[in-house]
Amino acid sequence: MELKQYETLALETPEPHILVVRLNRPQVSNALNTQMGRDLHAVWSSLIAEPGEVRCVVFAAAGEKAFCGGGDLKERNGMTDAAWRHQHEIFERAYWTQIDCPIPIIAAVSGHAYAGGLEMVLASDFAYGVSAARFALTEVTIGIMPGAGGTQTLPRIVGERRAKEIILTGRPFTAEQACEWGILNRVVETREELWEAVMETARTIARNAPLSVRQAKRSMHYGLQMDIRTALRFEVECYNQLVGTEDRREGIASFNEKRKPVFKGR
Numbered sequence: 649m650e651l652k653q654y655e656t657l658a659l660e661t662p663e664p665h666i667l668v669v670r671l672n673r674p675q676v677s678n679a680l681n682t683q684m685g686r687d688l689h690a691v692w693s694s695l696i697a698e699p700g701e702v703r704c705v706v707f708a709a710a711g712e713k714a715f716c717g718g719g720d721l722k723e724r725n726g727m728t729d730a731a732w733r734h735q736h737e738i739f740e741r742a743y744w745t746q747i748d749c750p751i752p753i754i755a756a757v758s759g760h761a762y763a764g765g766l767e768m769v770l771a772s773d774f775a776y777g778v779s780a781a782r783f784a785l786t787e788v789t790i791g792i793m794p795g796a797g798g799t800q801t802l803p804r805i806v807g808e809r810r811a812k813e814i815i816l817t818g819r820p821f822t823a824e825q826a827c828e829w830g831i832l833n834r835v836v837e838t839r840e841e842l843w844e845a846v847m848e849t850a851r852t853i854a855r856n857a858p859l860s861v862r863q864a865k866r867s868m869h870y871g872l873q874m875d876i877r878t879a880l881r882f883e884v885e886c887y888n889q890l891v892g893t894e895d896r897r898e899g900i901a902s903f904n905e906k907r908k909p910v911f912k913g914r
Contacts, residue, residue, distance in 0.1 A: 650700075652690075652694075654672075654687040654690070654691070655683050655687060656671070656672055656673055656681070656683050656684035656687045657669060657670060657671065657672055657684070657687045657688070657691065658670040658672040658710065659691070661702075662847070663847070663850075663851065663854075664701070664854070665701055665702060665703040665704065665854035665858075666702075666703070666704050666705075666706065666847070666850045666851070666854055667695075667702045667704070667705050667706070667751075668705075668706045668708055669691055669705055669706070669707050669708070670708045670709060670710055671684070671708070671709040671710060671715070671716055672709075672710045673710075674709075674710040674711025674712075674713075674714075675711075676717070676720065676722075677711070677713060677714035677716070677717035677759075677760070678709050678710065678711065678714055678715065678716040678717065678765070679716070679717050679718065679719065679720035679721075679722075679723075680716060680718060680719050680720060680739065680764045680765070681719075681720035681723045682723065682735050682738060685735070685738040685739045685741075685742045686738060686742075688742040688745075688746065689738065689741050689742040689745055692742065692745040692746045692748075692749050693745055695749050695750070695751050696745065696748065696749055696750060699750065699751055701913075702751055703751065703752075703853065703854040703856075703858045703861065703913075704751065704752050704754065704850040704853040704854045705749070705751050705752065705753045705754070706754050706756055706846055706847070706850055707753050707754065707755045707756065707768070707772055708755075708756040708758065708846075709756075709757075709758055709759065711759065712758075712759065712839075713759050713760065714759040714760045714761075714762075714765070715755075715757045715758055715759045715760060715761040715765055715768075715769070715781065716761055716762070716764065716765025716768055717760065717762050717763070717765055718762045718763025718764045718765050718766075718786070719739075719763060719764050721790075736795060739764065739795075739796050740795070740796065742796075743767060743768070743771050743796040743797050744797075746768070746771045746772070747771050747797065747801075747869075750862045750865065750866065751862070752773045752853055752861060752865060753771075753772045753773050754772065754773065754774060754775065754776070754846055754849060754850060755768065755769045755772035755774070755775035755776075755777075756775075756776060756777075756842055756843065756846040757769055757775055757776065757777035757778065757781050757823075757832065757842075758777075758778055758781070758839050758842055759778070759780075759781055760781055760782045760783070761777075761781065761782075761783050762782075762783070762784050762785075762786055762820075763784070763785060763786050763787055763794070764796050766783050766784065766785055766798065766831075767785075767794060767796040767797050767798045767801070769783075769831065770797060770798060770801035770802055770805065770831070771796075771797055771801060773865065774833045775831065775832050775833060776832060776833060776834040776835070776836065776842055776845050776846050776849075777823045777826065777827075777832045777834075777835055777836075777842070778823065778835070778836060778837065778838065778839060778841075778842050779822075779823050779824065779835050779836070779837050780823070781823045781826075782820045782821070782822060782823070783820065783821055783822075783823070783825075783826050783831065784814075784818060784819065784820040784821065785798050785802065785814055785815050785818065786818045786820075787815075787818070788815065788816060788818050789818040793815075794815060798815065799811075799815060802814065802815065802831075804872075805829070805830050805831055806829040806830055806831065810829055823835045855911075856911070857890075857893075857895040857896075857898075857899060857909070857911045857913075858895075858911060858913040859889075859890060859893055859895055859913055859914070860890055860895065860896075863886040863887070863889055863890055864886070866886055867882060867883045867886040867887075870882060871883060893914060894912060894914050895909075895911045895912065895913065895914065898910060898911060898912075899911070
């Protein structure tokens with residue numbers, strides 16, 4: 649995958665097979681503006697179309713204070729209804745494409761994640777965060793509601809009753825609570841510890857057979873939207889796609905030859 653330049657994002661590959669996508673508007677708490685919506689949609693779309701050598705994505709943010717403070721309300725000030733809806737269509741496409749991305753996405757939450765920022769975390773496959781981070785879906789406090797997946801992703805993670813309390817009050821909650829409720833998988837104290845933990849997990853995923861990882865993610869993602877019998881059939885269809893791959897043969901050969909496998913994604 650070619651690392652393109654984006655106005656609101658910074659991309660890097662610190663290690664083979666690992667892509668870091670970093671929100672890069674730290675001067676405004678990485679607030680989501682129209683251009684960031686376009687940039688995120690472009691990045692996730694490129695990973696769907698041509699993942700190349702990328703096997704895991706770390707979704708991070710620049711700056712010391714915030715992961716993402718939500719939508720850029722200064723940009724939205726004075727918008728016409730038509731302009732608001734047009735902008736939100738861009739945001740919808742960005743989030744939906746993130747959810748559909750076949751490559752695992754780990755959110756590294758180094759600061760506060762409010763409103764659309766929390767929805768980015770929820771749209772990731774899982775997330776680690778620092779203990780100082782705070783979270784909220786605050787939309788009902790300013791006359792709107794979560795519209796980038798929050799009313800659907802949050803209940804699926806924390807349960808309906810907890811999600812209703814979070815969304816209908818708009819109250820912030822802590823990283824420890826986010827971990828207890830399943831929004832975060834792990835909480836660490838410092839940004840340095842966060843980066844070490846996220847990269848360790850990303851390396852582990854990247855060492856595994858990439859087609860297997862993608863098919864397993866696909867099976868879980870779509871299977872959870874089906875009844876159990878249909879989902880079990882879908883799992884087998886995903887499984888069977890791997891039987892004829894070089895990586896399947898390499899995995900079995902490496903086990904019997906007592907060596908580490910060399911997976912090529914084919």
